[in-house]
Amino acid sequence: MAARRGEKLREHILMAAKDVFLEAGFERTSMDVVAQRAETSKRSLYAHFPSKDALFSGVVALVRELYLDRLGSPEHYVTPDRADPADALVRYCGRLLQLLLWSSSLRTLRMGIAEAERVPEIASGYYEAVFEAPTARISAYLSRTWGLTQEEARETAEAIVGRTVHPELVQGLLGVRAPIAEQPSKTALATDVDLDLIAASVRQLLPRKPARS
Structure with missing residues (x-):
């Protein structure tokens, strides 16, 4: 070799x-x-x-890239047989939660939290990847699909993530909820997370009708 x-x-x-x-x-x-x-x-x-800090920073950047690549954008969840934009958003939020509940993600999050005070720039970079980037992608999707203003879209996106992701993620971080042991695949999405529960929250927060179909 x-x-x-x-x-x-x-x-x-x-x-x-x-x-x-x-x-x-x-x-x-x-x-x-x-x-x-x-x-x-x-x-x-x-x-x-x-230094070890520089190495850790590089690892966080790598994890960010891998995580966002696996997650994609809400548009990637629109398929010919599942073209409902609200359904795509439900599955995107489900995928976001699924990836965060993976045991590897939970360990990385715990490590980032533990080092936040010592290296805040690394912790803030990880926060941007895990929460800010997905929320921004949801916001952009809401703006394009439902015709919301930038402010309305952002507010709705934050509410959706807060309702569908944060409660179970906190349970995962504290060990109340069992982690997903293996690297989660999209095919196991409905098994790993409660899509019906996510759908109820998402549809409650969405405007009634998309601006475009």
Whole structure:
């Protein structure tokens, strides 16, 4: 196998570091262990990430990219056989909750919360990915599909996320709700989360009729 170099090595280190951070937590993670797990030298590791904070920041950025890619936008949930825009929004919110209740996501969130006071910029970046970006995508979808003003769309999006995601996420973070053990797939969406409950909340908060069909 050819030696990894440059960006490929950096990505490989981040994937290895993500697993180590999740297994050991921030405090107990050492650069030695990360280098060993990534099968690279400490010199190469420090060439890409001069400190553990820099490495953690890179991992958070990687998680953000993977998370948002898996989530997509509400439009991605509109299909020929399920063209109702409200139904697409219900499934988008369900997918958002499903991804957040994944055991890996919950561990990452707990770690971000634990380090928020020490490295607030990293915690705020993770917050932007987990909550702000999905809320903004819902807001844009509401504006385009229901013709809401920017302010109305944002207010409705925040209400939808607050009603459909936050209660169960808090339960997951506190261990009241069992996490989703395996990486969640869209095919298991209806099994992993209560789409009927989400639908009741979403439809209650939506305007009666989309501006366009």
